[in-house]
Amino acid sequence: MAIARLSRRVAMAAVTLFGVGLIVFVLLRVVPGDPIAMMIAPGASPAEIAAMRARYGLDESIGMQFVLWLKGILSGDFGTSISLRRDVLGLLAERLPATLELATAALLVAVLLGGSVAVIGTRFRRSAGETVVDTVNGLFLAVPDFVWALALVLVFGVFYPLFPLSGRVDPQSASDFATRFYLLESIVTLRFEKALEVASHMVMPTLALALPLAAVITRVLKDALSEAMVQDYVALARLKGMSELRLILQEAMRNAVGPTLALTGVQFTFLIGGTVIVERIFSYPGVGNMAIDAVINRDLPLIQGLVLVFGLMFILINILVDLAVVALNPRLRHG
Known part of the structure; x- marks a missing residue:
């Protein structure tokens, strides 16, 4: 009984984490403001801005961005910090x-x-x-x-x-x-x-x-x-x-x-x-x-x-x- 209860809790935890990740991911992208605009150098060309957006995967649709992010999470890749230019998992550790x-x-x-x-x-x-x-x-x-x-x-x-x-x-x-x-x-x-x-x-x-x-x-x-x-x-x-x-x-x-x-x-x-x-x-x-x-x-x-x-x-x-x-x-x- 204890093992079954624990298994149910672990399964619920996985579903909860998925839901939290999905909600936060979508909310961050519908809130006004462009993170690339905050870090790009003044006077940057449209090509440089596009390259920066592509580097962080922000040139894709929200659905595709979430799929790519989820695949990275499952493989242990939390992405790269935009402001600190460092691996997110390393920063958290x-x-x-x-x-x-x-x-x-x-x-x-x-x-x-x-x-x-x-x-x-x-x-x-x-x-x-x-x-x-x-x-x-x-x-x-x-x-x-x-x-x-x-x-x-x-x-x-x-x-x-x-x-x-x-x-x-x-x-x-x-x-x-x-x-x-x-x-x-x-x-x-x-x-x-x-x-x-x-x-x-x-x-x-x-x-x-x-x-x-x-x-x-x-x-x-x-x-x-x-x-x-x-x-x-x-x-x-x-x-x-x-x-x-x-x-x-x-x-x-x-x-x-x-x-x-x-x-x-x-x-x-x-x-x-x-x-x-x-x-x-x-x-x-x-x-x-x-x-x-x-x-x-x-x-x-x-x-x-x-x-x-x-x-x-x-x-x-x-x-x-x-x-x-x-x-x-x-x-x-x-x-």
Whole structure:
């Protein structure tokens, strides 16, 4: 049953990716504006313009362009960036690790912070402490990630300059890494001074992304814990003399973590999309920052590659979350 379910999800993922690719491909070509006109030299002859259009396959019909692009994707050729004049797949491989490390760090911080606040709010439910937690959490829910980014820049970059304002590492340190996963590589190779350097550049963008997600996790997990705390099995455990904190962590958490995990997975996909603005603010060299430049320059091959990569990540994350929810819930596992 598990294999059949996974096979259906993979088939649906392929259909979804095809649909996303088709829609984006068509929309990019019906929107006014000519990407060739933005990159051709002033005074170029009609022959030079025609040659440039033919080079990027823009002289064909939209249907033929899509067929050629799809054939290239299936063979591993995502095309050539119009603005950067480089292979799109190479650009994505170069920038994606930075975004994955940033998004993963933000997710870990959000889970730890949101889970801790949810437990504290549940521990002090029906008291002034719960009111304070709900009020503060409501404020955090109302503030988007880019506002947190600007506030962090102002506080920790201007008033109290504790962390670097831009980049991923110091420019002279970039050559010290064999891979693009700077933080992971420095930890695995036990170069903790490099890990500290990379982490210092990630602190502010990580917090900007993590704080809104932590507020969402707090609300959902706290509601699930509060519901679980009035169930009969928790009342029975309380009669056995368990402390309130132990009841929350040992009894209620097992049933509350399922819906929270499902929502966290969905929110994580939005978090990856949220890196677009945050990476721009901090000049962080990830795919989000590159996406803005691609849109500004109407770099059609790069935009299409970025959309496919984002779509693939969203689908994979949702599949992994579904599998985790099924693994944690015996009723779904045996249903």
